[in-house]
Amino acid sequence: MRILLFLLTTAAAAFAQPLKDYTIYRAPSRIVIDGTLDEAAWRNAPPVGDFVFNWFKTGDKEQTIAKMLWDDENLYVSWHCKDRHISAYEKKRHGPVSRDDCVEIFIGPNPAKVKNYYTFEINAIGTMLNRCRTDWWTGPPTWEPDGVRYRTTYFGLDKKDESEDDDHWVVELAIPLMNFKRDAANMPPRDGDHWRLNLNRIGGKTNPQASSWSPISPPLSGFHSPDAFGNVRFSHRTASGFDSGEAEAGRAIYNKSCTQCHGLNGEAGDRAPALGATRRYLRQTNEELYDAIKNGIKGTLMPAMPLPEGDLRRVIAFIRSLRATAIQVEVAGDLARGEQVFMAKGKCLDCHSIRGRGGLIGGDLSNIGAERSLQVLRSALTEPKPVAPRGFQPVRVVTNKGERIHGVLKNHNNFSVQVLGMDNKLHLLTREMIRDIQYEQESLMPGTFDKSLSAAELQDLLAFLSRQGGSRR
Ligand code: HEC
Numbered sequence: 522m523r524i525l526l527f528l529l530t531t532a533a534a535a536f537a538q539p540l541k542d543y544t545i546y547r548a549p550s551r552i553v554i555d556g557t558l559d560e561a562a563w564r565n566a567p568p569v570g571d572f573v574f575n576w577f578k579t580g581d582k583e584q585t586i587a588k589m590l591w592d593d594e595n596l597y598v599s600w601h602c603k604d605r606h607i608s609a610y611e612k613k614r615h616g617p618v619s620r621d622d623c624v625e626i627f628i629g630p631n632p633a634k635v636k637n638y639y640t641f642e643i644n645a646i647g648t649m650l651n652r653c654r655t656d657w658w659t660g661p662p663t664w665e666p667d668g669v670r671y672r673t674t675y676f677g678l679d680k681k682d683e684s685e686d687d688d689h690w691v692v693e694l695a696i697p698l699m700n701f702k703r704d705a706a707n708m709p710p711r712d713g714d715h716w717r718l719n720l721n722r723i724g725g726k727t728n729p730q731a732s733s734w735s736p737i738s739p740p741l742s743g744f745h746s747p748d749a750f751g752n753v754r755f756s757h758r759t760a761s762g763f764d765s766g767e768a769e770a771g772r773a774i775y776n777k778s779c780t781q782c783h784g785l786n787g788e789a790g791d792r793a794p795a796l797g798a799t800r801r802y803l804r805q806t807n808e809e810l811y812d813a814i815k816n817g818i819k820g821t822l823m824p825a826m827p828l829p830e831g832d833l834r835r836v837i838a839f840i841r842s843l844r845a846t847a848i849q850v851e852v853a854g855d856l857a858r859g860e861q862v863f864m865a866k867g868k869c870l871d872c873h874s875i876r877g878r879g880g881l882i883g884g885d886l887s888n889i890g891a892e893r894s895l896q897v898l899r900s901a902l903t904e905p906k907p908v909a910p911r912g913f914q915p916v917r918v919v920t921n922k923g924e925r926i927h928g929v930l931k932n933h934n935n936f937s938v939q940v941l942g943m944d945n946k947l948h949l950l951t952r953e954m955i956r957d958i959q960y961e962q963e964s965l966m967p968g969t970f971d972k973s974l975s976a977a978e979l980q981d982l983l984a985f986l987s988r989q990g991g992s993r994r
Protein backbone atom coordinates (compact mmCIF):
# COMPACT_ATOMS: atom_id res chain seq x y z
CA MET A 522 0.00 0.00 0.00
CA ARG A 523 2.74 2.33 1.00
CA ILE A 524 4.71 1.48 -2.10
CA LEU A 525 1.68 2.08 -4.31
CA LEU A 526 1.12 5.47 -2.73
CA PHE A 527 4.76 6.27 -3.24
CA LEU A 528 4.56 5.31 -6.89
CA LEU A 529 1.43 7.37 -7.39
CA THR A 530 2.89 10.46 -5.85
CA THR A 531 6.17 10.21 -7.74
CA ALA A 532 4.22 9.64 -10.96
CA ALA A 533 2.18 12.74 -10.23
CA ALA A 534 5.31 14.68 -9.34
CA ALA A 535 6.81 13.68 -12.67
CA PHE A 536 3.97 15.56 -14.39
CA ALA A 537 4.26 18.54 -12.08
CA GLN A 538 4.71 21.76 -13.99
CA PRO A 539 7.77 23.83 -13.09
CA LEU A 540 7.32 26.66 -10.60
CA LYS A 541 7.15 30.15 -12.03
CA ASP A 542 9.86 32.86 -11.74
CA TYR A 543 9.51 36.63 -11.70
CA THR A 544 11.75 39.65 -11.14
CA ILE A 545 10.16 42.38 -9.05
CA TYR A 546 11.57 45.69 -10.31
CA ARG A 547 11.66 48.94 -8.41
CA ALA A 548 8.91 51.44 -9.05
CA PRO A 549 10.65 54.41 -10.71
CA SER A 550 8.08 56.88 -9.40
CA ARG A 551 5.22 57.15 -6.93
CA ILE A 552 2.28 54.80 -7.30
CA VAL A 553 -1.13 56.15 -6.36
CA ILE A 554 -3.39 53.45 -4.94
CA ASP A 555 -6.64 54.34 -6.69
CA GLY A 556 -7.67 51.17 -8.50
CA THR A 557 -6.46 52.40 -11.88
CA LEU A 558 -3.11 51.26 -13.22
CA ASP A 559 -2.30 54.31 -15.31
CA GLU A 560 1.17 55.10 -13.94
CA ALA A 561 4.14 54.59 -16.27
CA ALA A 562 5.53 52.35 -13.53
CA TRP A 563 2.66 49.89 -14.01
CA ARG A 564 2.75 50.10 -17.78
CA ASN A 565 6.44 49.24 -17.81
CA ALA A 566 6.29 46.50 -15.21
CA PRO A 567 6.28 43.11 -16.93
CA PRO A 568 3.24 40.90 -16.23
CA VAL A 569 3.95 37.77 -14.18
CA GLY A 570 2.64 35.66 -17.06
CA ASP A 571 -0.52 33.63 -17.66
CA PHE A 572 -2.30 32.05 -14.72
CA VAL A 573 -2.78 28.27 -14.71
CA PHE A 574 -6.21 26.63 -14.29
CA ASN A 575 -5.14 23.85 -11.97
CA TRP A 576 -8.52 22.24 -11.44
CA PHE A 577 -10.23 23.10 -14.69
CA LYS A 578 -13.23 21.07 -15.80
CA THR A 579 -15.39 23.22 -18.08
CA GLY A 580 -16.18 26.88 -18.73
CA ASP A 581 -14.30 29.98 -19.85
CA LYS A 582 -10.69 30.33 -18.82
CA GLU A 583 -10.56 34.06 -18.12
CA GLN A 584 -7.00 35.35 -17.72
CA THR A 585 -5.47 37.60 -15.13
CA ILE A 586 -2.70 40.10 -15.84
CA ALA A 587 -0.82 40.50 -12.57
CA LYS A 588 2.23 42.67 -11.95
CA MET A 589 4.45 43.49 -8.96
CA LEU A 590 6.78 46.38 -8.08
CA TRP A 591 8.53 47.53 -4.94
CA ASP A 592 10.26 50.44 -3.26
CA ASP A 593 11.86 50.81 0.15
CA GLU A 594 8.45 51.00 1.84
CA ASN A 595 6.04 48.80 -0.07
CA LEU A 596 5.42 45.79 -2.19
CA TYR A 597 2.92 46.78 -4.91
CA VAL A 598 0.65 44.23 -6.54
CA SER A 599 -1.89 44.68 -9.31
CA TRP A 600 -4.39 42.32 -10.87
CA HIS A 601 -6.28 43.07 -14.08
CA CYS A 602 -8.95 40.36 -14.17
CA LYS A 603 -10.74 39.49 -17.41
CA ASP A 604 -14.22 38.59 -16.22
CA ARG A 605 -17.62 38.64 -17.90
CA HIS A 606 -19.50 37.72 -14.72
CA ILE A 607 -18.43 39.83 -11.77
CA SER A 608 -20.15 39.36 -8.42
CA ALA A 609 -19.25 40.06 -4.78
CA TYR A 610 -21.32 40.30 -1.59
CA GLU A 611 -19.09 39.80 1.47
CA LYS A 612 -18.69 43.10 3.38
CA LYS A 613 -17.38 41.84 6.72
CA ARG A 614 -13.66 42.30 7.44
CA HIS A 615 -12.05 38.83 7.35
CA GLY A 616 -15.31 37.35 5.99
CA PRO A 617 -15.25 34.46 3.48
CA VAL A 618 -14.35 36.68 0.51
CA SER A 619 -13.23 33.78 -1.67
CA ARG A 620 -16.88 32.89 -2.26
CA ASP A 621 -16.97 36.07 -4.35
CA ASP A 622 -14.92 37.17 -7.30
CA CYS A 623 -11.66 37.48 -5.44
CA VAL A 624 -7.89 37.82 -5.88
CA GLU A 625 -5.21 36.61 -3.48
CA ILE A 626 -1.51 36.86 -2.81
CA PHE A 627 0.22 34.43 -0.45
CA ILE A 628 3.71 35.56 0.49
CA GLY A 629 6.58 33.50 1.93
CA PRO A 630 9.43 35.95 2.59
CA ASN A 631 11.86 33.21 3.65
CA PRO A 632 12.49 30.66 0.87
CA ALA A 633 14.09 28.28 3.38
CA LYS A 634 10.93 28.30 5.47
CA VAL A 635 8.18 28.71 2.93
CA LYS A 636 5.55 27.34 5.29
CA ASN A 637 5.73 30.70 7.04
CA TYR A 638 3.47 32.70 4.78
CA TYR A 639 1.06 35.64 4.89
CA THR A 640 -2.22 35.87 2.99
CA PHE A 641 -4.13 38.77 1.46
CA GLU A 642 -7.51 37.97 -0.13
CA ILE A 643 -9.58 40.81 -1.60
CA ASN A 644 -13.00 40.60 -3.26
CA ALA A 645 -14.29 42.83 -6.05
CA ILE A 646 -16.08 45.25 -3.69
CA GLY A 647 -12.96 45.65 -1.56
CA THR A 648 -13.36 43.39 1.48
CA MET A 649 -10.10 41.85 2.69
CA LEU A 650 -9.22 38.73 4.64
CA ASN A 651 -5.72 38.23 6.12
CA ARG A 652 -3.97 35.40 7.84
CA CYS A 653 -0.46 35.00 9.24
CA ARG A 654 0.41 31.34 8.73
CA THR A 655 3.74 31.25 10.50
CA ASP A 656 5.25 29.05 13.22
CA TRP A 657 5.63 32.07 15.54
CA TRP A 658 2.11 33.51 15.26
CA THR A 659 0.11 32.95 18.44
CA GLY A 660 -2.79 35.30 17.76
CA PRO A 661 -6.28 34.57 16.39
CA PRO A 662 -6.85 32.80 13.05
CA THR A 663 -6.98 36.15 11.27
CA TRP A 664 -4.27 38.83 11.24
CA GLU A 665 -4.12 42.65 11.04
CA PRO A 666 -1.28 43.75 8.76
CA ASP A 667 -0.01 47.33 9.22
CA GLY A 668 -0.63 50.09 6.73
CA VAL A 669 -2.04 48.08 3.83
CA ARG A 670 -3.73 50.23 1.18
CA TYR A 671 -5.78 48.94 -1.74
CA ARG A 672 -8.55 49.81 -4.15
CA THR A 673 -10.71 47.68 -6.41
CA THR A 674 -12.86 48.65 -9.38
CA TYR A 675 -16.05 48.18 -7.34
CA PHE A 676 -14.54 49.36 -4.05
CA GLY A 677 -17.09 50.35 -1.45
CA LEU A 678 -20.23 49.12 -3.22
CA ASP A 679 -22.73 47.32 -0.97
CA LYS A 680 -22.76 44.49 -3.44
CA LYS A 681 -21.83 43.73 -7.01
CA ASP A 682 -24.27 41.68 -9.06
CA GLU A 683 -23.33 40.15 -12.37
CA SER A 684 -24.15 42.45 -15.28
CA GLU A 685 -24.22 42.33 -19.06
CA ASP A 686 -21.53 45.02 -19.17
CA ASP A 687 -19.02 43.07 -17.10
CA ASP A 688 -15.67 42.92 -18.81
CA HIS A 689 -12.84 43.18 -16.29
CA TRP A 690 -11.99 44.42 -12.82
CA VAL A 691 -8.83 45.66 -11.22
CA VAL A 692 -7.19 45.45 -7.80
CA GLU A 693 -4.26 47.69 -6.81
CA LEU A 694 -2.54 46.87 -3.51
CA ALA A 695 0.35 48.33 -1.50
CA ILE A 696 1.71 46.25 1.41
CA PRO A 697 4.31 47.85 3.70
CA LEU A 698 7.30 45.50 3.62
CA MET A 699 7.77 45.89 7.38
CA ASN A 700 4.89 43.42 7.80
CA PHE A 701 7.32 40.69 6.73
CA LYS A 702 10.24 41.79 8.92
CA ARG A 703 10.19 38.65 11.04
CA ASP A 704 10.64 36.26 8.12
CA ALA A 705 12.55 38.28 5.54
CA ALA A 706 16.36 38.17 5.32
CA ASN A 707 16.68 41.93 4.78
CA MET A 708 14.41 44.87 5.35
CA PRO A 709 14.05 46.53 2.91
CA PRO A 710 15.04 43.67 0.59
CA ARG A 711 18.44 43.83 -1.07
CA ASP A 712 19.13 43.51 -4.77
CA GLY A 713 18.65 39.84 -5.66
CA ASP A 714 16.78 38.81 -2.48
CA HIS A 715 14.68 35.70 -3.11
CA TRP A 716 11.13 35.21 -1.77
CA ARG A 717 8.42 32.72 -2.62
CA LEU A 718 4.80 33.63 -3.32
CA ASN A 719 1.72 32.80 -5.31
CA LEU A 720 -1.03 34.92 -6.85
CA ASN A 721 -4.51 33.46 -7.11
CA ARG A 722 -7.87 34.21 -8.58
CA ILE A 723 -11.31 32.81 -7.82
CA GLY A 724 -14.27 33.27 -10.05
CA GLY A 725 -17.53 34.14 -8.26
CA LYS A 726 -20.93 32.66 -9.22
CA THR A 727 -20.91 32.03 -12.95
CA ASN A 728 -17.84 30.37 -14.39
CA PRO A 729 -16.05 30.14 -11.02
CA GLN A 730 -12.62 29.26 -12.32
CA ALA A 731 -9.85 29.03 -9.78
CA SER A 732 -6.44 29.86 -11.22
CA SER A 733 -3.00 30.58 -9.88
CA TRP A 734 0.20 32.11 -11.20
CA SER A 735 2.54 29.31 -10.14
CA PRO A 736 0.98 25.91 -10.97
CA ILE A 737 -0.31 23.72 -8.17
CA SER A 738 0.21 20.11 -9.24
CA PRO A 739 -0.90 16.91 -7.44
CA PRO A 740 -0.28 15.74 -4.80
CA LEU A 741 -0.61 19.38 -3.76
CA SER A 742 -4.16 20.68 -3.86
CA GLY A 743 -5.69 24.02 -3.00
CA PHE A 744 -4.16 27.47 -2.82
CA HIS A 745 -2.62 26.85 0.61
CA SER A 746 0.27 24.94 -0.96
CA PRO A 747 3.44 26.88 -0.17
CA ASP A 748 5.55 24.23 -1.91
CA ALA A 749 3.98 25.42 -5.17
CA PHE A 750 4.77 29.10 -4.60
CA GLY A 751 6.76 30.67 -7.43
CA ASN A 752 10.21 32.24 -7.07
CA VAL A 753 10.49 36.01 -7.05
CA ARG A 754 13.65 38.11 -6.87
CA PHE A 755 13.85 41.76 -5.94
CA SER A 756 15.85 43.85 -8.39
CA HIS A 757 17.30 47.28 -7.84
CA ARG A 758 16.68 48.08 -11.46
CA THR A 759 13.53 49.76 -12.67
CA ALA A 760 11.26 48.00 -15.12
CA SER A 761 12.34 50.20 -18.01
CA GLY A 762 15.76 48.57 -17.93
CA PHE A 763 17.79 51.27 -16.24
CA ASP A 764 18.13 52.58 -12.74
CA SER A 765 16.99 56.20 -12.59
CA GLY A 766 19.50 57.11 -9.85
CA GLU A 767 22.35 55.55 -11.80
CA ALA A 768 21.18 57.36 -14.93
CA GLU A 769 21.45 60.73 -13.18
CA ALA A 770 24.94 59.92 -11.90
CA GLY A 771 25.80 58.78 -15.44
CA ARG A 772 24.70 62.12 -16.87
CA ALA A 773 27.29 63.93 -14.76
CA ILE A 774 30.06 61.51 -15.75
CA TYR A 775 29.06 61.81 -19.40
CA ASN A 776 29.00 65.61 -19.33
CA LYS A 777 32.52 65.55 -17.92
CA SER A 778 34.12 62.84 -20.06
CA CYS A 779 32.39 62.73 -23.42
CA THR A 780 31.41 66.26 -24.44
CA GLN A 781 34.68 66.98 -26.13
CA CYS A 782 32.99 65.27 -29.11
CA HIS A 783 29.36 64.49 -28.20
CA GLY A 784 27.00 67.29 -27.17
CA LEU A 785 25.99 68.21 -23.63
CA ASN A 786 23.30 65.91 -22.14
CA GLY A 787 23.61 63.47 -25.02
CA GLU A 788 22.79 65.92 -27.80
CA ALA A 789 24.71 65.97 -31.08
CA GLY A 790 28.16 67.49 -30.70
CA ASP A 791 30.67 68.95 -33.11
CA ARG A 792 32.41 65.68 -33.70
CA ALA A 793 30.02 62.93 -32.64
CA PRO A 794 26.36 62.03 -32.98
CA ALA A 795 23.55 62.53 -30.48
CA LEU A 796 23.08 59.53 -28.24
CA GLY A 797 19.35 60.19 -27.73
CA ALA A 798 16.37 58.63 -29.40
CA THR A 799 16.27 60.40 -32.75
CA ARG A 800 17.95 57.93 -35.04
CA ARG A 801 18.08 54.22 -35.65
CA TYR A 802 20.76 52.96 -33.38
CA LEU A 803 23.59 50.81 -34.33
CA ARG A 804 23.98 49.79 -30.73
CA GLN A 805 20.94 48.88 -28.68
CA THR A 806 21.84 46.47 -25.92
CA ASN A 807 23.82 47.12 -22.75
CA GLU A 808 26.52 44.83 -24.10
CA GLU A 809 26.83 46.71 -27.39
CA LEU A 810 27.00 50.06 -25.63
CA TYR A 811 29.54 48.68 -23.18
CA ASP A 812 31.69 47.45 -26.04
CA ALA A 813 31.52 50.77 -27.92
CA ILE A 814 32.55 52.81 -24.88
CA LYS A 815 35.07 50.42 -23.40
CA ASN A 816 36.80 49.50 -26.67
CA GLY A 817 35.92 52.39 -28.96
CA ILE A 818 34.48 51.98 -32.47
CA LYS A 819 37.15 50.93 -34.95
CA GLY A 820 37.53 53.10 -38.01
CA THR A 821 35.80 56.09 -36.38
CA LEU A 822 36.74 58.93 -34.07
CA MET A 823 35.09 57.16 -31.14
CA PRO A 824 38.00 56.26 -28.84
CA ALA A 825 38.19 53.59 -26.14
CA MET A 826 37.20 55.44 -22.96
CA PRO A 827 39.09 54.33 -19.85
CA LEU A 828 36.25 54.61 -17.32
CA PRO A 829 36.01 52.54 -14.12
CA GLU A 830 33.39 49.75 -14.40
CA GLY A 831 30.92 51.47 -12.09
CA ASP A 832 31.06 54.71 -14.08
CA LEU A 833 30.68 52.77 -17.30
CA ARG A 834 27.49 51.18 -15.97
CA ARG A 835 26.15 54.59 -14.96
CA VAL A 836 26.90 56.15 -18.34
CA ILE A 837 25.09 53.26 -20.04
CA ALA A 838 22.09 53.79 -17.75
CA PHE A 839 22.17 57.46 -18.78
CA ILE A 840 22.24 56.62 -22.50
CA ARG A 841 19.34 54.21 -22.03
CA SER A 842 17.35 56.86 -20.21
CA LEU A 843 17.84 59.20 -23.20
CA ARG A 844 16.43 56.53 -25.44
CA ALA A 845 13.44 55.65 -23.31
CA THR A 846 10.19 55.97 -25.21
CA ALA A 847 7.52 58.34 -23.91
CA ILE A 848 5.40 55.48 -22.59
CA GLN A 849 8.24 54.47 -20.27
CA VAL A 850 8.40 57.77 -18.46
CA GLU A 851 5.99 59.56 -16.21
CA VAL A 852 4.47 62.43 -18.19
CA ALA A 853 2.43 64.81 -16.07
CA GLY A 854 -0.89 66.08 -17.39
CA ASP A 855 -4.59 65.34 -17.57
CA LEU A 856 -5.25 62.49 -20.00
CA ALA A 857 -8.92 63.24 -20.60
CA ARG A 858 -8.21 66.89 -21.33
CA GLY A 859 -5.31 65.87 -23.56
CA GLU A 860 -7.61 63.62 -25.56
CA GLN A 861 -10.04 66.52 -25.84
CA VAL A 862 -7.31 68.77 -27.28
CA PHE A 863 -6.33 66.00 -29.69
CA MET A 864 -9.89 65.51 -30.95
CA ALA A 865 -11.05 69.15 -31.03
CA LYS A 866 -8.83 72.20 -30.68
CA GLY A 867 -5.65 70.63 -32.08
CA LYS A 868 -7.50 69.29 -35.17
CA CYS A 869 -5.07 66.37 -35.10
CA LEU A 870 -7.67 64.02 -36.65
CA ASP A 871 -7.66 66.11 -39.84
CA CYS A 872 -4.32 64.56 -40.67
CA HIS A 873 -3.71 61.70 -38.23
CA SER A 874 -5.59 58.58 -37.35
CA ILE A 875 -5.79 57.00 -33.94
CA ARG A 876 -7.39 53.63 -33.23
CA GLY A 877 -9.08 53.50 -36.61
CA ARG A 878 -10.40 57.09 -36.75
CA GLY A 879 -9.16 60.17 -38.56
CA GLY A 880 -7.03 61.24 -41.48
CA LEU A 881 -4.11 59.51 -43.12
CA ILE A 882 -1.58 61.99 -44.40
CA GLY A 883 0.22 62.51 -41.08
CA GLY A 884 0.27 58.81 -40.27
CA ASP A 885 -1.26 56.73 -37.50
CA LEU A 886 -0.51 57.76 -33.90
CA SER A 887 -2.08 54.78 -32.09
CA ASN A 888 1.32 53.53 -30.98
CA ILE A 889 3.30 56.77 -30.95
CA GLY A 890 4.08 56.76 -27.21
CA ALA A 891 5.85 53.44 -27.57
CA GLU A 892 7.76 54.54 -30.66
CA ARG A 893 9.10 57.98 -29.77
CA SER A 894 10.75 59.65 -26.82
CA LEU A 895 8.99 62.46 -25.01
CA GLN A 896 11.57 64.86 -26.42
CA VAL A 897 10.73 63.85 -30.00
CA LEU A 898 7.00 64.24 -29.37
CA ARG A 899 7.50 67.67 -27.91
CA SER A 900 9.66 68.82 -30.80
CA ALA A 901 7.16 67.42 -33.35
CA LEU A 902 4.54 69.70 -31.81
CA THR A 903 6.63 72.81 -31.23
CA GLU A 904 9.36 72.95 -33.87
CA PRO A 905 8.29 73.59 -37.47
CA LYS A 906 10.14 71.34 -39.91
CA PRO A 907 11.45 73.49 -42.78
CA VAL A 908 12.10 70.26 -44.68
CA ALA A 909 9.49 67.51 -44.47
CA PRO A 910 10.81 64.01 -43.86
CA ARG A 911 10.89 61.50 -46.70
CA GLY A 912 7.43 60.32 -47.65
CA PHE A 913 5.81 63.50 -46.36
CA GLN A 914 6.83 66.14 -48.88
CA PRO A 915 3.82 68.35 -49.55
CA VAL A 916 2.70 68.78 -53.17
CA ARG A 917 -0.02 70.67 -54.96
CA VAL A 918 -1.18 69.21 -58.25
CA VAL A 919 -3.53 70.59 -60.89
CA THR A 920 -4.71 67.91 -63.33
CA ASN A 921 -5.59 68.37 -66.98
CA LYS A 922 -9.21 68.17 -65.98
CA GLY A 923 -8.70 71.09 -63.61
CA GLU A 924 -8.85 69.00 -60.45
CA ARG A 925 -6.74 70.34 -57.58
CA ILE A 926 -5.01 67.90 -55.24
CA HIS A 927 -3.19 68.93 -52.08
CA GLY A 928 -1.32 66.24 -50.19
CA VAL A 929 1.98 64.51 -49.62
CA LEU A 930 4.16 62.80 -52.16
CA LYS A 931 4.35 59.10 -51.52
CA ASN A 932 6.16 57.84 -54.61
CA HIS A 933 7.29 59.18 -57.92
CA ASN A 934 9.29 58.26 -60.99
CA ASN A 935 9.70 59.70 -64.48
CA PHE A 936 6.26 58.59 -65.56
CA SER A 937 3.95 58.85 -62.59
CA VAL A 938 3.42 60.26 -59.10
CA GLN A 939 1.45 58.95 -56.13
CA VAL A 940 -0.08 61.63 -53.93
CA LEU A 941 -1.88 60.94 -50.68
CA GLY A 942 -4.38 63.79 -50.60
CA MET A 943 -5.92 65.74 -47.75
CA ASP A 944 -9.07 63.90 -48.88
CA ASN A 945 -7.39 60.71 -47.54
CA LYS A 946 -7.34 59.18 -51.02
CA LEU A 947 -4.30 57.90 -52.83
CA HIS A 948 -4.11 59.57 -56.25
CA LEU A 949 -2.14 57.72 -58.92
CA LEU A 950 -1.26 60.20 -61.63
CA THR A 951 0.71 59.72 -64.80
CA ARG A 952 2.75 62.69 -65.96
CA GLU A 953 0.33 63.20 -68.89
CA MET A 954 -2.54 63.74 -66.47
CA ILE A 955 -0.75 66.60 -64.72
CA ARG A 956 -1.02 70.21 -65.85
CA ASP A 957 0.97 71.67 -62.96
CA ILE A 958 2.82 70.31 -59.92
CA GLN A 959 4.29 72.42 -57.12
CA TYR A 960 6.64 70.83 -54.62
CA GLU A 961 6.79 72.41 -51.18
CA GLN A 962 9.51 71.90 -48.63
CA GLU A 963 8.01 72.67 -45.26
CA SER A 964 6.20 69.83 -43.49
CA LEU A 965 2.41 70.00 -43.23
CA MET A 966 2.81 69.17 -39.54
CA PRO A 967 2.19 72.50 -37.78
CA GLY A 968 5.13 72.81 -35.36
CA THR A 969 3.52 75.71 -33.55
CA PHE A 970 1.31 74.12 -30.91
CA ASP A 971 3.27 75.92 -28.19
CA LYS A 972 1.64 79.08 -29.61
CA SER A 973 -1.83 77.87 -30.61
CA LEU A 974 -2.36 75.91 -27.36
CA SER A 975 -1.92 77.04 -23.77
CA ALA A 976 1.00 75.55 -21.81
CA ALA A 977 -1.45 73.37 -19.85
CA GLU A 978 -3.17 72.15 -23.01
CA LEU A 979 0.16 71.25 -24.58
CA GLN A 980 1.19 69.35 -21.47
CA ASP A 981 -2.11 67.44 -21.36
CA LEU A 982 -1.74 66.61 -25.04
CA LEU A 983 1.78 65.27 -24.43
CA ALA A 984 0.46 63.17 -21.54
CA PHE A 985 -2.20 61.76 -23.85
CA LEU A 986 0.24 61.03 -26.69
CA SER A 987 2.73 59.44 -24.34
CA ARG A 988 0.14 56.84 -23.31
CA GLN A 989 -0.63 55.65 -26.83
CA GLY A 990 0.58 52.13 -27.45
CA GLY A 991 2.52 49.31 -25.95
CA SER A 992 0.22 48.22 -23.18
CA ARG A 993 -2.25 45.33 -23.16
CA ARG A 994 -4.73 47.41 -21.24
C1 HEC B 1 37.16 61.89 -29.55
C2 HEC B 1 35.72 62.01 -29.78
C3 HEC B 1 34.79 61.18 -28.92
C4 HEC B 1 34.77 61.06 -27.55
C5 HEC B 1 35.69 61.72 -26.53
C6 HEC B 1 33.67 60.17 -27.26
N1 HEC B 1 33.04 59.77 -28.40
FE1 HEC B 1 31.50 58.45 -28.55
N2 HEC B 1 31.53 58.57 -30.55
C7 HEC B 1 32.36 59.40 -31.27
C8 HEC B 1 32.06 59.25 -32.69
C9 HEC B 1 32.71 59.98 -33.83
C10 HEC B 1 31.02 58.30 -32.79
C11 HEC B 1 30.30 57.80 -34.05
C12 HEC B 1 30.93 56.53 -34.48
C13 HEC B 1 30.27 55.96 -35.69
O1 HEC B 1 30.25 56.63 -36.71
O2 HEC B 1 29.74 54.83 -35.57
C14 HEC B 1 30.73 57.89 -31.42
C15 HEC B 1 29.79 56.93 -31.10
C16 HEC B 1 29.45 56.59 -29.82
C17 HEC B 1 28.47 55.61 -29.47
C18 HEC B 1 27.69 54.74 -30.42
C19 HEC B 1 26.37 55.38 -30.75
C20 HEC B 1 25.46 54.41 -31.46
O3 HEC B 1 24.28 54.54 -31.27
O4 HEC B 1 25.92 53.55 -32.17
C21 HEC B 1 28.39 55.58 -28.12
C22 HEC B 1 27.47 54.71 -27.27
C23 HEC B 1 29.32 56.55 -27.62
N3 HEC B 1 29.95 57.15 -28.67
C24 HEC B 1 29.49 56.83 -26.28
C25 HEC B 1 30.49 57.68 -25.81
C26 HEC B 1 30.70 57.92 -24.40
C27 HEC B 1 29.83 57.35 -23.28
C28 HEC B 1 31.77 58.75 -24.30
C29 HEC B 1 32.41 59.26 -23.04
C30 HEC B 1 32.66 58.30 -21.99
C31 HEC B 1 32.22 59.01 -25.65
N4 HEC B 1 31.41 58.36 -26.54
C32 HEC B 1 33.30 59.80 -25.95
C33 HEC B 1 33.34 60.23 -30.79
C34 HEC B 1 33.69 60.36 -29.44
Ligand code: HEC
Nearest residue numbers: 867868869871872882883898901906910913964965966967
Ligand atom coordinates in the same frame (compact mmCIF):
# COMPACT_ATOMS: atom_id res chain seq x y z
C1 HEC C 1 -2.37 69.58 -41.55
C2 HEC C 1 -2.04 68.22 -41.17
C3 HEC C 1 -1.58 67.93 -39.77
C4 HEC C 1 -2.17 68.31 -38.58
C5 HEC C 1 -3.39 69.19 -38.36
C6 HEC C 1 -1.41 67.67 -37.53
N1 HEC C 1 -0.39 66.94 -38.06
FE1 HEC C 1 0.99 65.88 -37.03
N2 HEC C 1 1.96 65.43 -38.77
C7 HEC C 1 1.51 65.75 -40.02
C8 HEC C 1 2.41 65.21 -41.01
C9 HEC C 1 2.28 65.33 -42.50
C10 HEC C 1 3.43 64.55 -40.28
C11 HEC C 1 4.63 63.78 -40.85
C12 HEC C 1 5.71 64.70 -41.27
C13 HEC C 1 6.49 65.28 -40.13
O1 HEC C 1 6.85 64.55 -39.20
O2 HEC C 1 6.77 66.47 -40.20
C14 HEC C 1 3.11 64.72 -38.87
C15 HEC C 1 3.88 64.25 -37.83
C16 HEC C 1 3.49 64.22 -36.50
C17 HEC C 1 4.21 63.59 -35.45
C18 HEC C 1 5.54 62.88 -35.56
C19 HEC C 1 5.26 61.46 -35.91
C20 HEC C 1 6.48 60.59 -35.88
O3 HEC C 1 6.34 59.45 -36.36
O4 HEC C 1 7.53 61.00 -35.36
C21 HEC C 1 3.47 63.75 -34.31
C22 HEC C 1 3.81 63.24 -32.91
C23 HEC C 1 2.29 64.49 -34.66
N3 HEC C 1 2.34 64.77 -36.00
C24 HEC C 1 1.29 64.82 -33.78
C25 HEC C 1 0.24 65.67 -34.11
C26 HEC C 1 -0.72 66.13 -33.16
C27 HEC C 1 -0.79 65.68 -31.69
C28 HEC C 1 -1.55 66.98 -33.81
C29 HEC C 1 -2.68 67.81 -33.23
C30 HEC C 1 -2.35 68.63 -32.11
C31 HEC C 1 -1.10 67.02 -35.19
N4 HEC C 1 -0.02 66.21 -35.32
C32 HEC C 1 -1.70 67.77 -36.18
C33 HEC C 1 0.39 66.47 -40.34
C34 HEC C 1 -0.46 67.08 -39.42
